[in-house]
Structure formats: C-alpha cells, structure tokens
Amino acid sequence: WKDDIKIDQEAVAGYVGGEFPPNGGAHSGRDWGAFDIQKEVTGLRPTECMWMDGGELKIDNRECTRCMHCINVMPRALHVGDDRGCPMLVGAKAPILDGAQMGSLLVPFIKVEEPYDEIKEVIESIWDWWMEEGKNRERLGELIKRQGFQKLLEATNIKPVPQHVQEPRHNPYIFWKEDEVEGGWDRDVDAFRKDHQR
Numbered sequence: 001w002k003d004d005i006k007i008d009q010e011a012v013a014g015y016v017g018g019e020f021p022p023n024g025g026a027h028s029g030r031d032w033g034a035f036d037i038q039k040e041v042t043g044l045r046p047t048e049c050m051w052m053d054g055g056e057l058k059i060d061n062r063e064c065t066r067c068m069h070c071i072n073v074m075p076r077a078l079h080v081g082d083d084r085g086c087p088m089l090v091g092a093k094a095p096i097l098d099g100a101q102m103g104s105l106l107v108p109f110i111k112v113e114e115p116y117d118e119i120k121e122v123i124e125s126i127w128d129w130w131m132e133e134g135k136n137r138e139r140l141g142e143l144i145k146r147q148g149f150q151k152l153l154e155a156t157n158i159k160p161v162p163q164h165v166q167e168p169r170h171n172p173y174i175f176w177k178e179d180e181v182e183g184g185w186d187r188d189v190d191a192f193r194k195d196h197q198r
Contacts, residue, residue, distance in 0.1 A: 001066070001081040001083055001084045001085075002081065002083040002084075002085070003061075003081035003082060004059070004061040005059055005061060005064065005078055005079070005081060006078065006079040006080070006081060007059065007077065007078060008076065008077050008078075008079075009056050009057065009077075011074070011076040011077035012037075012056070012057045012074065012078075013055065014076070014077070015035055015037065015074050015076070015077055016035065016037055016055075018034060018035060020074075020077075021035075022035050022040060022073050022074065023072060023073055024072075024075050037057075038052070040073055041069070041070050041074065042057075044069060045070075047063040047065060048063070049061070049062075049063035049064045049065075050070060057077070068080075084112075085109045085110050085111045085112050086109075086110060086112050087105055087107060087108050087109060087110070088106050088110055088119070088122060089104060089105055089106065090103050090104060090106045090126065090141075090144070090152070091103045091104050091139075091141030091144045091145075092141060093141040101141065103141070104144065104149060104164075105163050105164060106122070106153075106156070106158065106164075107122060107158065110122070122158070125155055125156040125157065126152070126155070126156060128155070129143075129152065129155035129156070130143060133147060133151075148175075149164065150175055
C-alpha cells in the first residue's frame with residue numbers, strides 16, 4: 001500500500017490495557033509479561049516513525065518503511081491503507097549448487113488494476129532484454145547476475161530507488177557513468193582532495 005496506515009485508537013488502547021493478546025495470540029502459552037507497546041512496537045522502528053502521545057498512537061507515514069511489524073503485533077488496531085498494489089521481484093531461482101535464491105526487487109509498488117497495462121509494460125521490456133542479451137538456456141536471474149542489475153534498470157526504464165539496495169555498501173547495483181560525474185574520470189585527484197579534506 002502507498003497511503004497512510006489506518007489506526008483504530010480504541011483497539012490500540014485495548015492492546016495497551018491487556019484486553020487483546022499481541023501477535024494475534026501467537027505467543028500465548030508462556031508468561032511473557034504485560035504488553036509493552038514501547039518495547040514491542042514503537043521502540044523497534046528503525047526510522048522512529050511511531051510514538052505514543054497522550055494515550056494515542058501516532059505514525060509519521062512518510063518515514064514508515066512498510067515492514068508490517070506493527071500490523072502483525074496489533075492486527076486489530078492497525079490496517080494497511082486503501083491505495084494497494086504489489087511489488088515486482090525478478091530473478092528468483094533454485095539452482096542445485098547455489099541453492100534457492102529470492103528475486104531482486106525491481107518495482108517497489110505497482111497498481112494491480114485491469115487491464116494491467118503497467119505490469120505488462122515492465123514484463124515486456126524484461127522479455128525484450130532477456131531475448132536480446134540472454135544466452136542459450138540462461139535464466140533471467142543468471143542474466144542479471146552476469147550483466148548487472150543496472151542493465152536491467154536501463155532496459156526497463158526504471159529509475160533506481162533506495163529499495164533496490166539490500167543494505168548500504170553491500171550490493172552496489174548502481175554505477176555512475178562518466179558523463180554523470182563532475183569532471184569525468186580524468187579529473188585531477190590532488191585538486192579534488194584539496195577541496196575535500198578530512
């Protein structure tokens with residue numbers, strides 16, 4: 001979903017007051033103590049997008065990463081928004097030697113509405129690239145691994161977004177081209193260091 005998370009403040013109070021079991025009762029059977037919304041929900045947000053304010057749960061939806069942890073913990077109180085779609089992942093495979101590999105996120109959000117033209121455009125551009133560049137019996141995931149994710153982004157005309165990177169400095173899919181770098185590749189390193197001293 002793309003719009004704001006729906007909040008039922010009465011249900012939030014019910015969770016805080018112990019009226020409803022967290023996680024839909026999945027962790028029942030052992031005494032985990034009273035539900036602590038700070039410890040189990042708001043304090044776990046990496047972007048600090050949630051907080052309690054005078055007994056009400058507040059969410060800064062612009063900072064929300066849509067991990068759905070809060071919705072899983074308090075399913076009666078929080079619901080996804082109305083502007084719904086789906087992500088598109090590509091390149092998943094299960095080779096014998098490497099083991100099963102999940103696909104890479106290509107499109108974080110795309111509308112799923114008839115006649116599905118947006119989805120078809122992406123798929124057809126992937127097919128065109130794969131038929132042009134793929135080797136005999138080569139799967140899409142192997143082509144992405146061989147040529148790089150950036151080539152797929154160029155073929156599909158999809159702009160790079162932060163969701164394409166698993167974690168900083170881990171899988172650099174995006175590389176600068178010489179015309180995008182100020183001064184190109186042949187700039188004077190000493191002059192650069194003079195302006196960018198540590």
